[in-house]
Amino acid sequence: MSAPSMKDVAAHAGVAVGTVSNVLNHPELVAERTRKRVQTAIAQLGFVRNESARQLRGGTSRTLAYVVLDTRNPFFTDVAAGAQQVAEEAGLAMYLCDGGENSARQARYLDLLEQQRVEGILITPVDADDSRLAALARRGTPVVVVDRGAGPDRCSVSVDDVLGGDLAASHLLDAGHRRIAFVGGPRSIGQVTDRLTGAEQALTRAGAEPLTVLETTRLDVAEGRRAGERLAGLPASRRPTAAFCANDMLALGLLQQAVRLGLRVPQDLAIVGYDDIEFAAAAAVPLTSVSQPRQLLGRTAAELLLAEARHPEGHVHQQRVFEPELVVRESTSMRRPDGVA
Amino acid sequence: MSAPSMKDVAAHAGVAVGTVSNVLNHPELVAERTRKRVQTAIAQLGFVRNESARQLRGGTSRTLAYVVLDTRNPFFTDVAAGAQQVAEEAGLAMYLCDGGENSARQARYLDLLEQQRVEGILITPVDADDSRLAALARRGTPVVVVDRGAGPDRCSVSVDDVLGGDLAASHLLDAGHRRIAFVGGPRSIGQVTDRLTGAEQALTRAGAEPLTVLETTRLDVAEGRRAGERLAGLPASRRPTAAFCANDMLALGLLQQAVRLGLRVPQDLAIVGYDDIEFAAAAAVPLTSVSQPRQLLGRTAAELLLAEARHPEGHVHQQRVFEPELVVRESTSMRRPDGVA
DNA sequence: AGCCGAGCTTGGAACGTTTCACAACGCACC
C-alpha cells in the first residue's frame, strides 16, 4: 500500500531493477520494446522516484535555498526573483525560506538545509553572528551572503549601505533640514547600522546636530506607523523636520500615519526611504528612496554560489559591492506634485 | 575528505554505529560516559546528519511546501506567513516555491516536491488543470488548494471571488458609474475569471452596459501601468469612468500611470483593487479594495493540510470559503480626502 | 564451425541512516 518502488515497477514489467533505472537515467541503453514496457508499468503503478534514495546514492540535490530576512518585504522577493532566474537557467530549483526577521528560525532553516545537503545557500542574515555560516562553509556547503558584506572567507553581494545612508542624509541636509530623525532597528541587522552610520557621517561632515534615533523592533509597515505616532506626538518646536527610514516598509508606514495625524509631507516632515521598492513610487506622497539593483543583486549572488558549488577547489571568494542611487520624489521635494491646489 | 558519516563518528569514539544513532535519537538509552564521548566525536568531526538517508530509512520529511502563484505579490507572502506559523507550531519547516505565474515552473516544483516526499503541499495554481493535483493526491501527497475553490476530492481554502467581484462592481454602480472597465488576466487564473464573473453579474442585475475588459498577461504592477496607458489613451467620451482590477498590483500600477497621464482619481477614473494588501492603503490615492483574510487563509490551509497528513485514513475533504469585504477609500469616493483644496 | 563484438539485460554492492533482536555485563536474590 505504500508508494511503489523501482522493485515493484521491475516486477510488474518483468525486468530487473537496474533496467528500470536505466530507462529513467540512460534510456538510450534500453531496447525500444523494453523501454515501452517499463514506461507503461511506471504509469500504471504511478511510480515516483524517491529523491532521498537517489540523493543518498551519490547524486546531488540540484537544489539551492535562499534564506530570506523577511519575505514580506518586496525588496527581498525581487532579489529572490533574480536569483531564481539564474538557478532555473542552471537547472536547479530554489527554495525560499522565510526567516521572518527571527534569528532562531533562520538557524533552524540552516540546520535543515545542511542536513538536506542542498548545493548551496544564499542568505540575508538577521544577526551579525558569522560563526554559524563559517561552520556551514567549513563543512562544505557553499554560502553567499546577500545584501550584506562579508569577510574575506565568504562570497557576498551587497550594496554600499554606508554610502546609501550618506546619500540620503546629504540630500536632506541640502534641502535645508537640520533636525533629522533616523527610523530603524533592531541594531542587530547589519543594514540598519550601516545606513545609520552613513547618515551620521554626513551630518558630522556638515556639522549638523546629531540624529534623533527612533529605534524599531522590526522593519515593517506597522513599526513605521508607530514611529509616525511618536513623531507626530512631539511638539513642533522639537520635532524633526525630516526622517530617514532604514527601509521603505518603515517609510511607507511612517508616511501613512504622519499624514493621518495631520502632518503634511514634505512640508512638515520630509521622508526618505530605502530600497526603492515598487510600491514606493506609488505611495500617497511618492517616496524619495535609496535604490538598489535588486534583481542584479540576486542574479550575481546566485552566479557566485553556482560557481563555488561547481568548482569548490580553485574558488576565490568575492565580495561584490554595488552602488546605491538616490531617487528623489515628492516626499522630500517642496514643489507641489501637481497643479490641483 | 567527504562529509563524515556515523561510521566515522563511531570509529572515532570507539563505539558501534548503532550507538551513535542512539545518542542522536534516544539519548536516554546511552550511558552518560559513552554519550559524552560520542558527542565530542561528533563535534570534533563536524558530523552532520544526512537527511536523505534518514528519510529513506522510513522517516518522514517533516517539511511542507507552499507553491505560490507569485511571491512578488504581497498578498501571497501574507498568506504564507500565516501558513508558516502553523507549520512552525507543528514542528515542520515550510519551503516557499515561487511559481512566478508560470505553469511549467509550478509543474516542475510539484514534481520535485513529490519526489522529495514532502508531507504535504499548499498550492495556489496558475491554471485550472486539476489533473496534476489529482495525481499527486492519489499517490499519497496531501494537497490543499489555496485562494481557489476545489472539487469535493480535495481540501481548499478560498474566498468567494464571485461575491468579491460583485461587491466591487456594485459599489461602483452605486457611486453612479455606468461605463466600467475590468482589468485582469490571464483568464487561465481562476481568481481572475471568478472576480470578472461576479462583476458581470452585478452589472447585469443593474441592467448596466457590459464591462470593458482590458486583458493583461500578468497580475503585476507593470501590467497595471500598461492598462493605465490604454485607458488614458481613449477619448474621454468613450473612456470608462471606473476600473475594477483583478488585484491590487494591477490597481496600483493603473493608478500610478493614470495619475501620471493626467487623469484625476477618482474624479476622472475611480479604481477598485482586490486583496487589500498593506500597500493599498498607503497609495497615492488610497485604494478601495476587496479585502480577504490573508493570514487566516494561510493558517486554515496549513491546518487542513496537517490534519490530512497526520490522519489520511478518515480524512474528509473540506472546502472552506471565506467572505470578502469591501474596504472603501479615496480611490472611489468623491469626497476630497483632506481639506487642502 | 568457431569466434567476436555489439547490443541489451542482469544482479549485487554501495550510499548513511534507523531499528531491532540479541549479547554482554553486573548485580541482587534465593
Next chain:
DNA sequence: GGTGCGTTGTGAAACGTTCCAAGCTCGGCT
C-alpha cells in the same frame, strides 16, 4: 553458585536508488 533481571552496547537488515562488472543472445566474419 546458579537464576533472573536491568542496563548498555552490538551488529546486521532494510530503506530505494545508481552504477558497474559480468552475462546472455545474436548475427556476421573468417
